[in-house]
Amino acid sequence: MVRLWSQYSGSYLNGIxxxxxxxxxxxxxxxxxxxxxxxxxxxxxxxxxxxPKRFLLKLIRIIVRVYVEIFRGTPMVLQAVFIYYGLPYFxxxxxxxxxxxxxxxxxxxxxxxxxxxxTVRGGIISVDPGQTEGAKAIxxxxxxxxxxxxLPQAFRNIVPQIGNNFIINIKDTSVMFIISFTEFFAIxxxxxxxxxxxxxxxxxxxxxxLTMTLIASFLLRLLEKKxxxxxxxDLVQVDALTMSAGTYNYPxxxxxxxxxxxxxxxxxxxxxxxxxxxxxxxxxxxxxAETRRAHxxxxxxxxxxxx
Numbered sequence: 666m667v668r669l670w671s672q673y674s675g676s677y678l679n680g681i682x683x684x685x686x687x688x689x690x691x692x693x694x695x696x697x698x699x700x701x702x703x704x705x706x707x708x709x710x711x712x713x714x715x716x717p718k719r720f721l722l723k724l725i726r727i728i729v730r731v732y733v734e735i736f737r738g739t740p741m742v743l744q745a746v747f748i749y750y751g752l753p754y755f756x757x758x759x760x761x762x763x764x765x766x767x768x769x770x771x772x773x774x775x776x777x778x779x780x781x782x783x784t785v786r787g788g789i790i791s792v793d794p795g796q797t798e799g800a801k802a803i804x805x806x807x808x809x810x811x812x813x814x815x816l817p818q819a820f821r822n823i824v825p826q827i828g829n830n831f832i833i834n835i836k837d838t839s840v841m842f843i844i845s846f847t848e849f850f851a852i853x854x855x856x857x858x859x860x861x862x863x864x865x866x867x868x869x870x871x872x873x874x875l876t877m878t879l880i881a882s883f884l885l886r887l888l889e890k891k892x893x894x895x896x897x898x899d900l901v902q903v904d905a906l907t908m909s910a911g912t913y914n915y916p917x918x919x920x921x922x923x924x925x926x927x928x929x930x931x932x933x934x935x936x937x938x939x940x941x942x943x944x945x946x947x948x949x950x951x952x953x954a955e956t957r958r959a960h961x962x963x964x965x966x967x968x969x970x971x972x
Contacts, residue, residue: 666865673856680852688834691773699781702729707789736779742840745772749844769846784826788819828885832878
């Protein structure tokens with residue numbers, strides 16, 4: 666295995682480079698396809714909408730569903746054969762690929778997009794419906810709601826699945842040898858064909874794929890932690906209505922957020938005045954009680970003296 670690596674290390678490294686480039690680019694394009702399909706598939710409509718709008722949205726959902734089911738339900742290797750060899754065959758060479766990179770990226774991208782479409786749809790549905798209702802209540806359109814409210818929250822929910830699809834693409838690009846794309850596994854086939862050292866080459870391939878996926882997993886976990894942010898914060902509650910979400914840290918110090926929220930300042934001032942009034946009332950009640958006790962003692966002393 667060491668001898669094989671020393672002899673063909675350049676070819677193996679070039680295959681790793683091509684595999685990573687194809688996986689990254691195809692995953693990014695697939696995510697864009699998935700986001701578009703996921704958003705289109707969740708556009709709401711009601712019976713009160715116009716007939717053309719309802720027909721168009723239903724047609725879009727049917728097209729997205731057909732696309733998703735076809736590309737999720739067939740192996741990528743057969744999709745590659747159909748797209749790279751079948752399209753020129755059925756179109757009399759009108760549709761053909763002169764660039765092998767373009768063909769490989771297209772095949773992996775549309776396959777990834779089919780999986781991402783359902784992932785994005787699930788991420789959008791997972792967001793609390795109250796978020797959408799609140800956005801509509803302040804006059805936001807569906808596009809504004811998706812871009813500014815729903816998708817930022819859905820993105821965090823689907824980051825693990827995006828990473829999972831990227832790792833799958835690193836491995837699934839191995840089927841691109843069927844269209845003569847020189848990725849990592851294609852190098853293995855070339856090396857084995859020249860010296861028949863199948864097991865040592867397969868061991869190198871296994872170590873290479875495992876290394877790529879482990880590094881990808883590590884980087885994706887770092888990204889998830891970065892998106893989660895710092896979880897060491899204080900929940901400060903001064904007013905039960907305005908402070909229940911822990912928005913403020915030490916409001917008595919006068920944060921910039923307080924300055925931008927005069928209503929919160931008024932609420933805090935009212936709360937402080939209420940508490941001060943309660944303290945003053947408690948002091949007055951204590952004084953009255955002490956006065957009554959002193960007066961009772963004097964009365965008892967006088968009664969005892971008279972006896």
